[in-house]
Amino acid sequence: MELTEKTQQQKAKAPVQRTMELDECITILVEDIVKEKNLDVSGAKIACMLVSPNISKTTVTKIIKSNKELKHFSGYDFVLEISAEVWHNLDTRTQTILLEHQLRHLMVTTNEKTGAYDFKLRQHDIQDFSKVINDYGTDWSKTIKVTLSSIYDLTPAEEDRIII
Secondary structure, eight states: OHHHHHHHHHHHTOOOOOEEEEOHHHHHHHHHHHHHTTOOOTTOOEEEEEEESOSBTTBOEEEEEOOHHHHHHHOOSEEEEEEHHHHTTSOHHHHHHHHHHHHTTEEEEEOTTTOOEEEEEOOOSSSSOHHHHHHHOSHHHHHHHHHHHHHHTOOHHHHHTOBO
């Protein structure tokens, strides 16, 4: 009996197996947003990855700047990760706003000495990006939080830790 209980406990604590997959549809949507919103991400190559089932129960998306090794082996300057379970439960409008929000973290400048692009990440100019709030308000982020909370049955404390 003890062995069975131990096995069940080990299964319950088993780490979630996550997979990452480039998503061409999201890449096209990102390109459309960049063009429509006239975002200056000149020269930046962005990998759009769906993470299944999720990045974590409280992280919807994240964008990282590639280090030298990742850039060398992948060719991407930034990697945009999106939790698949949440993504597939959002409407198209909210998906688009979420992507625009993440794209506004990108900062591309030109190195004056070499003429090469320099890639950086920027923080929000207020709690979010003022442009996103002016265009869409704040309800879009509430929609994402409610969706995430319902998928994972989060407690109020866990809801407070949701990262968009």
